[in-house]
Amino acid sequence: MTAPIVAIVGAGIAGSAAAYALSQRGARVHVFEKFARGHAEGASHGPTRLIRRAYFEHPDYVPLLDRAYAGWDALEDACSDIVFRRTGLMEAGPAESVLVSGILRAAKDYNLPLTELSPADVKAKTPFLNLKSGWVALFEEDGGYLLAEKALTAFQLGAAAAGAHFHWSTPVKGLHRQAGAMTINAGAMRLSVDRIVIAPGPWSNSIFADLELNAPAPIKCAEKAHCWFAAKSLADSRASAPFGVEDETGQMYYGFPDIDGAGVKIGAHYGGADLNEPSDRARAFSSEENDIVTFARDIATGLDAAVLSRAYCLYERSPDGDFIIDRAQEDERISYAVGLSGHGFKFAPLIGQLLADLATDATLPPEAKFLSAARFLSPTPPTAR
């Protein structure tokens, strides 16, 4: 085939990274995004995302993170800018917590460097935190945070420079599949394409229905809140490492230093307001904010517990919490990445490469096979990892 024409549905971090990878491989790329450039409707907006290698969710992600880390290095080289702040990451909780035990397992399996911190070390790394006595605190030098909106823009500008076309405010509404090319219907456009990449974030269920494709699995959507707090010491809030903390209830909180004078950002990983559709979102106070404020009051005691500002974002959860990256069952020309389940951003360079592989007839590499939709088609449904 001469350079294939590839339509990408969605210009979040997954679709934008796929546009970057595909346009660099010479494909003629059209990205269709239902909202305007820079929108805050999906899952990829906001200033920061954590990145870490000793992956508590499952050690199987570690080889994928090696590729993702290399991808962030390459993106920074290409755009001559910093999108990954390599500050290190402090993570803590009870010894038996999912977080601490999972980090130790991944670090052991892959021989990853990790330092156990004394209470004095914790104070030095994260001065506004006051951890409970007996908790284990670990420091991963290799962790840090991504400047999320800068990373998103870098992928989009890099893709555009390599010839990709971004069609903003252009929702994909339908698809006509013939034996030769397919015709995608987006906004007022009809475009004949060779391949389609679907990267719809929380709109997964509706796009599979609109394109008359079988969804690989139901994706649950939740609205998540995060809040900014003022630190009692501005110097402490700027000098702090980012962190993840699991408390005795099993809730995980994450936070970032004050990077722009907006305050210290804190969010909670589990829960949130479950939605039937992304359009049901309220962008209003939820009980999750109470939990975040309680965490600030009890653990982040170096912060003033009054909320300075808040923002909302959507999670799109797969049934087992693992990403689903594959080709459509009924048409090999269509591939997708869905269910990034609140932890996909750090993998974006890799997800872009995997989607580009699938769109150019390669298969998933062995280390990424566990992300295939095949696990939902097997007689025994997967359990949470």
Ligand SMILES: Cc1cc2nc3c(=O)[nH]c(=O)nc-3n(C[C@H](O)[C@H](O)[C@H](O)COP(=O)(O)OP(=O)(O)OC[C@H]3O[C@@H](n4cnc5c(N)ncnc54)[C@H](O)[C@@H]3O)c2cc1C
């Ligand atoms: C509060 C919060 C904190 C997070 N923290 C972290 C973290 O610390 N580390 C980490 O690695 N990950 C984190 N994540 C997860 C990560 O941000 C997401 O996994 C990732 O951004 C999902 O990207 P996406 O491109 O799949 O989805 P999205 O960013 O939602 O992009 C999908 C895009 O598709 C568009 N679209 C949908 N349907 C159509 C259609 N029919 N036509 C055209 N366009 C369409 C949407 O408008 C949207 O722009 C966090 C997420 C949230 C919400």
